[in-house]
Amino acid sequence: MNDSDTKQLLQNTRTIAVVGMSDKPHRASHHVAAYMKAQGYRIIPVNPTLTSVLGERCYPTLRDIPEPVDMVDVFRKSDAVPSIVDDAIAIGAKSVWMQEGVIHQDAADQASDAGLLVVMDRCILKEHERLM
Numbered sequence: 001m002n003d004s005d006t007k008q009l010l011q012n013t014r015t016i017a018v019v020g021m022s023d024k025p026h027r028a029s030h031h032v033a034a035y036m037k038a039q040g041y042r043i044i045p046v047n048p049t050l051t052s053v054l055g056e057r058c059y060p061t062l063r064d065i066p067e068p069v070d071m072v073d074v075f076r077k078s079d080a081v082p083s084i085v086d087d088a089i090a091i092g093a094k095s096v097w098m099q100e101g102v103i104h105q106d107a108a109d110q111a112s113d114a115g116l117l118v119v120m121d122r123c124i125l126k127e128h129e130r131l132m
Contacts, residue, residue: 001119007131009095009117010124013070014042017062017093019084020075021045023053028099029075030054032125036073039128044069062087071095073124074102081107089114097124 001009016036022029034054037043044067045053048060059065062072062084072088074081074096081104088096088111095117098104108118119127 001117003131005117006119006127009071009119010128010132013095015044015067015069016041016071016073016124017044017046017059017065017069018073018075019046019062020080021047021050021053021058022075023047023050032073032075032099032123035125036128039132062091062093065091069093071097073097073099075099076102078102078104082110085111085116088116095119097122099123 018033020029021033024030033043037054043056044065045056045058046062047058050058052058069091072093074084085107096111098120100121100123103121108120111118
């Protein structure tokens, strides 16, 4: 995605499910989600070991979220991405954002083929600061 497409994605996104969300403030997933929440996005933490983060109810999996999700933001190792993409497609997410260091081309192709917008190996916080 070029800068214009990325900016449009950020402008059109309202609800972000953060897969691999941590409750530890020093972890990237926590810091990035807190930033995005402060920017007005609805954050839905996804982590099977937590009940809430940043004052938001935490869900064990994407499929457990009872409301529509615009974007799935992935803070998991690359080998976990295919099943996350399967879930993102199943819940009707509009996009998948794989954070820096998270790369899985086959899963990205699968998401794209299913009509989802895909960003891979980029930090949503850095891109938001740069483009917005």
